Amino acid sequence: MPSIIPVATGILQAPQGRVLADLRPEGKPWPGYWEFPGGKIEAGESPAAALVRELREELGIEVRAASPWRVMDFAYSQRTVRLHLFRVTNWEGEAHGREGQEIRWLDPEDLARLPFLPANRPIIAGLLAEKLPQPPLCLIADPQRLPSGQLLPALTAAMAGGLRWIVLRLKEQPDRTLRTQFLRLGEVAAERGVQVFLNSPEALPELRSHGLHLTQRALEEWGEEGGIPRPFGVSCHDADCLDKAARLGAGYAFLSPLFATATHPDARPLGMDAFAALAQSSSLPLLALGGITPERVAAARRAGAAGVAVLSGILESRDPAASAHAYGAAWMTSSGPLG
Ligand SMILES: Nc1nc2c([nH]c(=O)n2[C@H]2C[C@H](O)[C@@H](COP(=O)(O)OP(=O)(O)OP(=O)(O)O)O2)c(=O)[nH]1
Numbered sequence: 001m002p003s004i005i006p007v008a009t010g011i012l013q014a015p016q017g018r019v020l021a022d023l024r025p026e027g028k029p030w031p032g033y034w035e036f037p038g039g040k041i042e043a044g045e046s047p048a049a050a051l052v053r054e055l056r057e058e059l060g061i062e063v064r065a066a067s068p069w070r071v072m073d074f075a076y077s078q079r080t081v082r083l084h085l086f087r088v089t090n091w092e093g094e095a096h097g098r099e100g101q102e103i104r105w106l107d108p109e110d111l112a113r114l115p116f117l118p119a120n121r122p123i124i125a126g127l128l129a130e131k132l133p134q135p136p137l138c139l140i141a142d143p144q145r146l147p148s149g150q151l152l153p154a155l156t157a158a159m160a161g162g163l164r165w166i167v168l169r170l171k172e173q174p175d176r177t178l179r180t181q182f183l184r185l186g187e188v189a190a191e192r193g194v195q196v197f198l199n200s201p202e203a204l205p206e207l208r209s210h211g212l213h214l215t216q217r218a219l220e221e222w223g224e225e226g227g228i229p230r231p232f233g234v235s236c237h238d239a240d241c242l243d244k245a246a247r248l249g250a251g252y253a254f255l256s257p258l259f260a261t262a263t264h265p266d267a268r269p270l271g272m273d274a275f276a277a278l279a280q281s282s283s284l285p286l287l288a289l290g291g292i293t294p295e296r297v298a299a300a301r302r303a304g305a306a307g308v309a310v311l312s313g314i315l316e317s318r319d320p321a322a323s324a325h326a327y328g329a330a331w332m333t334s335s336g337p338l339g
């Protein structure tokens with residue numbers, strides 16, 4: 001069996017949430033790809049000692065505080081690397097490309113736009129996932145799915161059950177009754193610290209939202225130059241959509257359907273393996289959508305989901321508060337492929 005090459009890698013974090021990326025120079029494997037600074041651990045050296053040495057050699061800084069974050073293996077065609085990732089929160093000196101390499105301080109959304117080493121995509125997704133509401137459970141609120149008198153009570157109950165994130169799906173200008181309900185929803189959400197994302201803000205400009213949520217179709221209509229206001233996420237069904245969403249600076253994507261779902265009986269479910277493969281190769285955190293019950297949350301998470309998105313499981317439940325709580329609890333007590 002070929003041996004595994006151990007590598008120590010540092011995610012330097014500036015106070016505003018930016019992290020440092022560097023461009024691999026010519027003459028090394030994968031020139032022209034972005035990475036996090038670091039390098040091979042020498043024989044007899046600990047990962048932490050290698051980190052300190054590599055960041056001194058590559059960036060001219062002295063690490064003062066670093067904590068282990070994740071250990072992950074990645075098989076390149078020529079070699080398998082074991083990345084020991086550290087978060088570096090304090091250092092002395094001004095980081096600069098001491099070996100002539102370009103460095104940049106970037107928001108996690110902008111990391112996802114660069115060509116990074118393939119092993120790093122789930123790492124970037126992990127950094128973006130930290131910006132999601134907690135628990136990473138999103139309720140897609142579609143007013144067409146419920147009698148109008150039931151929508152606001154169901155959403156309010158779900159928030160009481162721990163829901164912290166709603167995507168409001170408005171297909172058209174709401175009538176007066178719905179409009180009043182949505183504005184009230186905005187107030188309740190603000191009081192409870194719940195994030196509301198809208199998929200067509202023009203339908204209800206008075207509602208203050210935290211972000212934009214696009215359909216795959218809406219994303220396809222944006223040119224490559226992007227300019228989509230942030231934060232935003234996209235409902236994707238395939239790898240092309242995930243790639244474009246990442247290139248345009250999305251913060252997350254829904255990927256569906258993971259399981260068969262009554263709401264879209266014609267859509268072929270992706271299944272766990274296809275979902276896991278897309279999660280491995282995307283630099284966006286993926287929320288599993290489609291047929292997710294609280295019992296299936298653990299499986300979705302094992303497949304690499306960074307969260308789950310739900311419609312009927314909460315909205316059509318007889319007790320939306322208990323259902324929201326059950327999803328949140330299922331998330332908290334499960335774990336992902338990286339632990
Ligand atoms: N430094 C670093 N290496 C990474 C990352 N992601 C990733 O797959 N790798 C792989 C690429 C390389 O095969 C290996 C690390 O090698 P390196 O080229 O940085 O090693 P080094 O600094 O010791 O360089 P050298 O002395 O051998 O030239 O790990 C990452 O984010 N940072």
Ligand SMILES: [Mg+2]
Pocket residue numbers: 037038039040058
């Ligand atoms: Mg290096």
